[in-house]
Amino acid sequence: MSLSPPALIRNFFYLSKEHETALTNILIELRLKRGLSVILGDVGTGKTTLSRKLIQELKLREDLIFHIILDPTFENELLFLTSLARNFDIIHGRENS
Numbered sequence: 543m544s545l546s547p548p549a550l551i552r553n554f555f556y557l558s559k560e561h562e563t564a565l566t567n568i569l570i571e572l573r574l575k576r577g578l579s580v581i582l583g584d585v586g587t588g589k590t591t592l593s594r595k596l597i598q599e600l601k602l603r604e605d606l607i608f609h610i611i612l613d614p615t616f617e618n619e620l621l622f623l624t625s626l627a628r629n630f631d632i633i634h635g636r637e638n639s
Contacts, residue, residue, distance in 0.1 A: 561595075
C-alpha cells in the first residue's frame, strides 16, 4: 500500500501535546501577521509532518494566501524577492513602465 503524504498525515498523524502547541502557535502567529515563524527540532521529531499538517489546515481557510518555498536557495536577495513577487502575483515596478 502506497499513500501520499496528505493521506499519511490524515491516517497516521499523532498530535502530541508539543505538536499541538507548535501548530496552534504558528496559526496564531499567522492570524496576528507577526511575520516569520520557525520550528526547530532534531531529526525525526516531526517538523516536516507538522508542516504538512499546517498546510492542510491553511488550505481549508479562504482568508489566507500562502506559498511553499521548497528549495530556499537563491543566489541573491533580488532573485528571492522576484520569486516571492511571482508566487504572489505582485507586479514589479519596472514592469509597469
